[in-house]
Amino acid sequence: MSDKRTEIADLGEFGLIDRIKSNFSLQNLTSLKGIGDDAAVIGIGKENLLVSTDMLIEGPHFDLSYVPLQHLGYKAVAVNVSDIAAMNGKPEQIVISLGLSNRFSLEAVDALYDGIRAACQNYKVDLVGGDTTSSPSGLVISITVIGRVENEKTVLRSGAKVNDIICVTGDLGAAFMGLQILEREKQVFQSNPEMQPDLEKYEYLVGRQLKPEARMDIVYELEEQNIVPTSMIDISDGLASELFHLGKNSNVGIKIFEDKIPIDSMAFETAVEFKIDPITTALNGGEDYELLFTINPSDFEKIKNHPDIHFIGHTHDNPNQNVMISKQGTVVPLLAQGWRHF
Amino acid sequence: MSDKRTEIADLGEFGLIDRIKSNFSLQNLTSLKGIGDDAAVIGIGKENLLVSTDMLIEGPHFDLSYVPLQHLGYKAVAVNVSDIAAMNGKPEQIVISLGLSNRFSLEAVDALYDGIRAACQNYKVDLVGGDTTSSPSGLVISITVIGRVENEKTVLRSGAKVNDIICVTGDLGAAFMGLQILEREKQVFQSNPEMQPDLEKYEYLVGRQLKPEARMDIVYELEEQNIVPTSMIDISDGLASELFHLGKNSNVGIKIFEDKIPIDSMAFETAVEFKIDPITTALNGGEDYELLFTINPSDFEKIKNHPDIHFIGHTHDNPNQNVMISKQGTVVPLLAQGWRHF
Numbered sequence: 001m002s003d004k005r006t007e008i009a010d011l012g013e014f015g016l017i018d019r020i021k022s023n024f025s026l027q028n029l030t031s032l033k034g035i036g037d038d039a040a041v042i043g044i045g046k047e048n049l050l051v052s053t054d055m056l057i058e059g060p061h062f063d064l065s066y067v068p069l070q071h072l073g074y075k076a077v078a079v080n081v082s083d084i085a086a087m088n089g090k091p092e093q094i095v096i097s098l099g100l101s102n103r104f105s106l107e108a109v110d111a112l113y114d115g116i117r118a119a120c121q122n123y124k125v126d127l128v129g130g131d132t133t134s135s136p137s138g139l140v141i142s143i144t145v146i147g148r149v150e151n152e153k154t155v156l157r158s159g160a161k162v163n164d165i166i167c168v169t170g171d172l173g174a175a176f177m178g179l180q181i182l183e184r185e186k187q188v189f190q191s192n193p194e195m196q197p198d199l200e201k202y203e204y205l206v207g208r209q210l211k212p213e214a215r216m217d218i219v220y221e222l223e224e225q226n227i228v229p230t231s232m233i234d235i236s237d238g239l240a241s242e243l244f245h246l247g248k249n250s251n252v253g254i255k256i257f258e259d260k261i262p263i264d265s266m267a268f269e270t271a272v273e274f275k276i277d278p279i280t281t282a283l284n285g286g287e288d289y290e291l292l293f294t295i296n297p298s299d300f301e302k303i304k305n306h307p308d309i310h311f312i313g314h315t316h317d318n319p320n321q322n323v324m325i326s327k328q329g330t331v332v333p334l335l336a337q338g339w340r341h342f
Numbered sequence: 343m344s345d346k347r348t349e350i351a352d353l354g355e356f357g358l359i360d361r362i363k364s365n366f367s368l369q370n371l372t373s374l375k376g377i378g379d380d381a382a383v384i385g386i387g388k389e390n391l392l393v394s395t396d397m398l399i400e401g402p403h404f405d406l407s408y409v410p411l412q413h414l415g416y417k418a419v420a421v422n423v424s425d426i427a428a429m430n431g432k433p434e435q436i437v438i439s440l441g442l443s444n445r446f447s448l449e450a451v452d453a454l455y456d457g458i459r460a461a462c463q464n465y466k467v468d469l470v471g472g473d474t475t476s477s478p479s480g481l482v483i484s485i486t487v488i489g490r491v492e493n494e495k496t497v498l499r500s501g502a503k504v505n506d507i508i509c510v511t512g513d514l515g516a517a518f519m520g521l522q523i524l525e526r527e528k529q530v531f532q533s534n535p536e537m538q539p540d541l542e543k544y545e546y547l548v549g550r551q552l553k554p555e556a557r558m559d560i561v562y563e564l565e566e567q568n569i570v571p572t573s574m575i576d577i578s579d580g581l582a583s584e585l586f587h588l589g590k591n592s593n594v595g596i597k598i599f600e601d602k603i604p605i606d607s608m609a610f611e612t613a614v615e616f617k618i619d620p621i622t623t624a625l626n627g628g629e630d631y632e633l634l635f636t637i638n639p640s641d642f643e644k645i646k647n648h649p650d651i652h653f654i655g656h657t658h659d660n661p662n663q664n665v666m667i668s669k670q671g672t673v674v675p676l677l678a679q680g681w682r683h684f
Contacts, residue, residue: 006448016448016474020455024462024469028434030490031468040470042435042488044386053471053486055439059478092370093384097397097484106348106358113362120366126373127366128382129395132358136401140477142439142484144395146384148372 036249037157038086038233039147048154050147052083058138066182069108071210073115076141079236081123081214082289084147086234088155088219093128094120097142099135112141123216153228155293160231160250164294166313167229167303169218172239173278174267176285178202178209180274204266212289218309219291225302229293238284240334242292247315247322250294254322254334256313283324283334378591379499380428380575381489390496392489394425400480408524411450413552415457418483421578423465423556424631426489428576430497430561435470436462439484441477454483465558495570497635502573502592506636508655509571509645511560514581515620516609518627520544520551522616546608554631560651561633567644571635580626582676584634589657589664592636596664596676598655625666625676 008016021035032048033041039052056062056076064072077094084091096116100109120127125145149155185197199206214234222229231250233242239261247254261282271278294315295303303309313324322334350358363377374390375383381394398404398418406414419436426433438458442451462469467487527539541548556576564571573592575584581603589596603624613620636657637645645651655666664676 004449007444008442008446008448008451009444011448013474016451020469020472020474023455024459026468026470027463027466028468030434031470034468034470035472040435040437042470044389044391047386049386049391049488051435051437051471051486051488053437053439053473053484055441055473055475055482055484057441057475057477057482060476092372093382093393095382095393095395095486097395099397099399099482100350102349102351104350106350106353107346109350109358113365117366121369124369126368126370126376127362128368128373128376128384129393130362130377131395131397132355132362133397133399134402135399135482137479140397140399140441140482140484142395142397142482144393144437144486146391146393 033156038083039089041087041154047148047150050084050087050089050149051144052080053142053144054080054083055140055142057140063186064139066186067210069111070115073112074119074211076143077116077119077123077125078212078214079289080143080145081119081125081216082234082236084145085214085216085219085291086232087147087149088153088222088229088232089147089149090216090219091123091125091145091147093126093146095128095144096130098130098132099140100132101135101137101139104139123214155229155232157231157233157246157249160246160252160294160315161296162252162315162317163297164230164315165297165300165311166254166256166292166294166315168235168239168262168290168292168310168312169215169308170288170290171262171264171267172235172288172290173271173281173285174205174208174264175212175287176281177267177270177274178205178207179287181205181270182209202266202270204264205270209287212287214289215291221306227295227299227302229295232291232293235288235290235292236286238286239292240283243334244322246292246294247319250315251319252315253318253320254313255316256324258324258326260310260312262310375498380425381431383496389490389492392426392429392431392491393486394422395484395486396422396425397482397484399482405528406481408528409552411453412457415454416461416553418485419458419461419465419467420554420556421631422485422487423461423467423558424576424578426487427556427558427561427633428574429489429491430495430564430571430574431489431491432558432561433465433467433487433489435468435488437470437486438472440472440474441482442474443477443479443481446481465556497571497574499573499575499588499591502588502594502636502657503638504594504657504659505639506572506657507639507642507653508596508598508634508636508657510577510581510604510632510634510652510654511557511650512630512632513604513606513609514577514630514632515613515623515627516547516550516606517554517629518623519609519612519616520547520549521629523547523612524551544608544612546606547612551629554629556631557633563648569637569641569644571637574633574635577630577632577634578628580628581634582625585676586664588634588636589661592657593661594657595660595662596655597658598666600666600668602652602654604652
């Protein structure tokens with residue numbers, strides 16, 4: 001190693017992933033898809049196995065002063081299941097590694113596993129293994145999920161074609177606003193512990209932050225309608241970033257319309273209250289864990305009346321032009337953002 | 343959650359694993375074997391998929407003041423591969439999650455991945471995914487490995503029969519003595535930074551600690567000899583603990599002979615130098631990553647002259663009696679130990 005020091009922040013999340021990817025080649029025939037999608041794809045015959053992993057660290061990812069351990073356990077599983085949903089697969093197994101400091105009692109670990117178990121039951125996933133170890137400070141949760149999908153139904157980020165319809169489920173930005181509410185109430189409580197947090201009004205937003213759901217319901221509904229999306233990704237970093245990934249991997253351009261982007265009314269009002277442009281919460285907020293996917297226009301009829309799928313734009317043939325048409329009709333370039341932890 | 347507080351240390355590692363296991367049941371038919379072996383077993387037809395995960399945290403698991411990052415990357419992969427070897431399987435894919443504090447430069451991350459890549463090439467494993475995130479302090483490495491084995495060649499901890507021969511590969515206790523050397527040199531260096539560490543004499547021991555190898559060579563050799571062990575486990579916590587697991591899971595008793603336990607001469611001498619009984623380093627030292635397995639006596643002829651497989655005892659029909667016959671001929675009870683981190 002030379003004495004040169006380069007900060008990881010200079011490279012950014014996506015730069016670091018690209019660097020790792022370029023330094024590793026695949027040698028096993030069963031490794032069908034490596035780094036660069038929501039999950040890796042492993043060939044097992046007529047089906048593919050999907051593998052994804054996520055690490056949550058106390059501090060950058062969660063604050064136990066307002067996140068109940070049960071919710072944290074549930075969320076840790078849900079965000080992994082969401083990666084399997086994003087490949088159009090069904091989750092079957094998880095393994096969990098925990099790093100625990102001696103601050104955590106057995107009762108605390110039980111509460112965490114209560115949430116994990118609730119998520120396992122809801123998503124029909126089996127906990128099949130793990131590792132529990134001590135951590136010098138704070139809680140670390142690392143989950144790997146394994147799912148399955150038929151070969152021809154496996155959906156990558158790279159399959160979108162020109163003129164596909166861009167769809168998004170649920171609503172966006174609420175999880176981000178929920179986080180702002182929780183952070184504000186924490187400040188209030190810290191400056192005056194007599195004050196009780198007033199979260200009732202914001203229940204939906206706080207719930208979206210603390211207990212997100214993976215959209216497995218959408219995966220099953222698309223299957224019933226006999227629709228295989230041409231590309232798909234889950235929205236963890238914000239719509240703009242995920243659109244950028246779909247466009248780049250599929251080598252198409254993105255055009256979306258601001259007035260089509262689903263934002264919950266409470267999220268909208270709260271964003272205004274916080275002096276944040278509501279569209280920014282949807283584009284860059286993150287942690288919504290909704291599904292973003294593209295369909296062939298011929299599939300549109302089958303789901304055009306679905307109450308929870310929104311058609312926000314379409315792909316086009318210029319991969320260098322990712323834009324949003326604002327409510328005023330102006331053309332706004334879309335910019336990708338990864339994490340900014342470092 | 344009630345206000346009661348129970349320390350995790352009161353339960354211990356194995357108590358905690360049992361507790362988690364008893365609170366989760368398996369619901370998917372593909373989940374053939376869950377918590378409680380070296381790897382989970384997932385059915386994919388004529389073959390089984392093996393999944394194992396390990397988390398390494400700076401502090402409890404490694405000290406970067408004497409562990410080079412390249413070695414750490416190599417070891418992190420090797421210890422996971424060792425779990426697949428312990429199921430008689432072959433590793434094919436890994437996913438890696440990293441938690442990095444801003445203390446780590448890109449060059450440091452590169453060094454870590456250099457070691458990971460070397461291990462991937464050596465064990466023919468593909469890195470297919472992961473997660474990189476920030477950590478408030480220190481380095482966290484979580485690896486999940488996926489391997490494969492034919493159904494009828496899958497070896498669990500539970501298959502040993504009465505009168506099977508107990509075999510162990512390589513030598514035991516050297517990794518533990520290597521750690522003692524490194525810790526001693528660190529103390530010397532801290533009290534007098536002018537002193538250069540004198541590790542040459544102890545090269546073998548230090549190498550066993552810093553760069554262990556998974557015994558995939560043994561898995562391939564047993565296959566060539568057409569031997570399927572009746573039970574198997576890798577030695578991560580020390581021979582006594584692993585013997586206890588095999589006995590308990592297979593419902594047999596264990597009888598081993600002290601004079602058959604392989605201890606390297608340098609490990610022996612160094613243990614004496616440290617005033618530690620050499621047999622203790624083998625029984626309780628840990629981190630050897632050798633394989634402990636049982637064979638049907640009819641297979642003995644095929645491997646009796648193998649230079650690196652040692653026959654240390656046999657199973658018997660009293661599961662409550664796990665003993666070692668000392669060099670003096672006395673009967674010593676074997677006690678299991680898990681980690682004592684908490």
